[in-house]
Each structure stands twice: as structure tokens, then as C-alpha cells.
Amino acid sequence: MPEQRVIDADELILKTERQRKFITGAQAMAEAVKRANVDIAIAYPITPQSEVMHLVGDIWAQGYLRDYYRAEEEYGAMSAIAGAVRGGARAFSATSGPGLLRGLEAIASWPGHRIPVVLGVLTRVVNAPLSIQPDNVEISYLLNCGMVVLHAENQQDVFDFTLAGFVISEKVDVYIPVAVCTEGFFVTHAKGYVNMTPEDLKLPPRDPYKAPVPPTDCEIPPARIQRDAPVQKSNFMSYLIHAVWQQEIWSSNRRAMKYINHYLGGPIEVVNEDAEVFIVASGCAAAQGREAVRYANMEGLNVGLVKVKSIRPFPEKQIRQVLSNAKAIIVPEHNIVGWLAKEVKACIPNSDAVIGGPRVYGGMTLPVELIMEKVYDAFGIKKSKKVVV
């Protein structure tokens, strides 16, 4: 391992010269962890996350992390992460599908406990029958936890979101966990070009005293909330304390937006902002959407893309503004419930313009041709089916 030098976060993320490498999404996540001055990683293996945690184990063996262990299962892993972070360490974990749901009680308690941490979510089918394939319905389970939820389109996003995730989560006015989600296999096991910061530079170590709540102090919230008897009873004090605390978590979540603007170039990316018809997508559905925009433009159709990078905080205003003149809004997704379509519908006045779909689930691939069918529908174009299936 090269001797690593600490450098200011803004310098590292925004200014250093980057080197292009052709790597998998799992490698990109581990490479970001390598540069994030992480103290400890704790996880329980599950496909497709195991690739990431294996690589993080490798960099621990090389000396990049101070500690690393496999927990008993996800509930234990995520609880131990809370303990490590409360104790002042910078921590990392990752999981997938059923593992995420097993750890969810602990994960959902992180924001309230003010646990700044990065959690990799490498999506996988969660419902029976058992499958290891990419389906991102699990992201919908994270949306109401209070944590920041980022959704990476490709290997580059995985690197950028993970590295910036540590910085964003530890900002004093944020101080909640950041989930970096991406599709299993499609991104984690496939290679793409990633521009990476130099290997010999790392983030400054975590300063646990730079926090809205001092760690392990039982005299003030959040620890005091659990300790104080009045809070555990049905009375107005109890309701009020918890209500205020929840408000503060969601305010913290919204305050993350300015750092998402600063480090990630904003919560959305817009391609062809004068389009008549928009595709709104996140994660690797955005990659398919990008191709669909290209196909459409080759056919002279004015189609644009809104890639949503940040699902929480959800960029309502930005999306509403871009879509203000959209004739139709197509939301392709890798899940059956259409959680992104619901979010989009809820933030625009003309929700009838939203075409929820195409949706694929169970890990199926999302062919650009399916998106194009919706594009043709939106423009009222009748195409004779020239493909034999």
C-alpha cells in the first residue's frame, strides 16, 4: 500500500487530477473506501454485496482500514456499526436485498441516533421465491428512514457517491447516514470507466467532536431520550421530544442537499432540457434512459432525460421545474411497485402526464426498446412490430 497523505475533502473530491481505470462497480466502491480514511468495516456477506466486502477486506489486509470483521448476521452488523460510529470511528458497511431487510431495524435507527456512516446497498430481489438477481424494490424500504439515499447509475457514480457520502454524512448540519445504492450485477459485477482520485491521498480522519451530539454522552439526546423515564411514558413531554427529534432528522436530510449540490453537481442531471417528452430515471434505469434519448434523437424525436441521483432528499423543486412543459414523463424502473414514479407524480401538478413504466422486476434486464415503445406512445406514433419474440 502506498503511504497515504491526508488532504482536505474539497481538494480531494473536486480538485485533484483523476486517473481513468476500467473496473467493476464493486471495485469502484472499495476504491472509494480506500480513499475515505475509514477506520472500520463490518458486514455480513450476501450476494451481490459480497464482492464489495471481499474487496474491502483486501484493502483492510493491505493496511488501509484499522479494523474489519464479519458480524454474526446483518442485525448484528448494523448494530455494531452504530456502536463503532458512536465510539468515534468512521465506519463502512454494505448489504443487499434480504440482508438489508434483516438489518433494517438497526439501520432505521441510525438517523435518530445521529450515526454518520456510508452504507452500500447493492440491490437484489427481496421477495420469495429466492433469487440473487438485481431488482431495486429494497430502495423503497429506505425512503422513510430519514437517511440520505443516493442512487448510482454506473461505476463512476458508485465511486463518487461513496467518497462524497462520508463527507456529506459527517457534516455537522447533516450528521445522518448516507445509503449509496446501485443495481447488483448490472453495476457491481460489470466493468466501466471510472475517473479516480490519486491512491496516495485520503480524506482527513473523522473528528467525532465536530458533531451536533457528542458521541457516548448520556446526558443529552439521543442517549438521554432512552434513559429518561418521562420519554418512555404516554405524556406530552414524550410526544414532543420525539416529534422535535424527528423534525430535526428530516431537516438534516434536507440540509444534505447543499452538499449534494457541492460535491455531486446537484441532485439531478438533465439531458436535453428543451425536450417535449422526458424520461425520469435513477440508477441503471438512467443508463437505459440515456440510450433511449440517443435512439429517439436519431429518429428526430425530442426526448430528454432527468437522472435522479438523490432519492432522499428528493429534489422536488428541481424536478417540477424541468418537467414544467413536459408533454409526457416516462419513468422506467427495475421494480414492480414503481416507487420512483410515485415520487415524481407526487411532486408535479399534472401527475397524469406520468407514464409509470416500463417496469421490469425479478432481476430482468430493461431493454431500451421497451422504453422506446413508451416514447412512441407518447408521440402517438404507431410502429409495426418488426421484432420476432
Add this chain to the structure above:
Amino acid sequence: MKRYNIRIAGVGGQGVVTSAHILGNAMSAAGKYATLVPFFGSEKRMAPVEAYVRVSDQPIYEVGEVVYPNVIMIYHPQVITHGKSYTMPFYSGLKEGGMVIINTDVDIIPQEDWQILNDLNTRVFNIPATKIALDIAGTELATNMAMLGLFFGITRLVGFEHIEQAVRERFLGNTFVASGGTTALDSAIEKKFKKKMELLEKNMQVIKETFKVAEERGWVEETALIN
């Protein structure tokens, strides 16, 4: 923009996945773009295998299996005659104006399938790839190279030197350094290296042959010559 979404169907042991990697690496060597879809599951000899490659002179964003290919490569006739494939029929999802390359020395497409392929304006190329591999390299293991050679012969996406670079990478990897410090190579490694060099040479001859076939039979794509 040139864009080929390729589905390769063959059987275990034919080097379907290997040739998909070589195809992608040749594009990369030429400074162009390719993406491969990793194939999961346990495979065995003579069981169906599929691999997917997207190649282009422009960046590729799309991920996932190729469901609607414009190029289908059939490495083993049994994919069609015995239905040894994950995708049935073999032309499922084929786009209009696409191409199908089949390893066979006789026409094996049933009449009703010909009707469908003609309606889709498909170009079908039959090539006795296994026979060429046996004749030139002395092993049917070079079947994949023959198929690869024909694909690049038709499309002319990359130069011959790029294919050679990709095949060389595949066979020699980064472990063998041919120049400098050769004293470090003991005789066992040298012997292994020599064998690998011979294999490399034979494979390249096979590729050269089918590359030539494309030209001799007038199969080279018109758009390929504009570049």
C-alpha cells in the same frame, strides 16, 4: 454511429465467453467501446451458453443482457437443430436489417424460419468455422476464433492489429514479459511460454482466414468501408 448489439449462442467448451472478452478487448485496443454482460450460473461442456456484447464507436451506457440483438452468432449448429439455447427460437428478438452468423457447412435453417428472417431483411452468413479451425489450427477449440474473424471481417470495426493485441492479451496476459529479464524465466516457464506462443500463432491464422473469407465472398458491409 455504428452500434452492434451481439448475442452469441453456443455450447459449453466452445469459448463463447472467451471470444466475447476478446471481441470487447479488440474494440478497446482500437480506442472504441464495448461492454460485456457477465454470465452467471454453472456451465458445463455441451450445455447451452450465451454471451452478450455491445460494441460501438461511441460510448455505451446500456446494461443487461441483449434482448433485441442486431447480430446473432451461432457457434454450434445444435443451437438451431437441437434447440440447445436459452433463447428459442435462435432469432428471437432479432432486429430488422440484422445479421446472423452460423457455424455450419450446410444450410440448417428450417423453411419457415427462412421466411421470418427474410421478412426481417436479415443477412445470414454460413461458415464452417469448426472445419476451418481443425484444418488450420488442428483443434476445434479455435472455432470461436474463426467466428470472431468473420465478424470483424464483415464489420471491419477494428484493424487486424487490434484483434491480435486482444488475442495476445488473452493468451499471454500480463504475466509474460517477452523482452528484458529473460534470465528470470526458468525452462518450465519458457516451455509453457513457447506453447502459448504457438497457440497464439495458430489462433491468429484462423482469424486471418475467416477475415479473408468475408472479403472473398463480398460479405464486407458497405458502411464498414466508409471509415
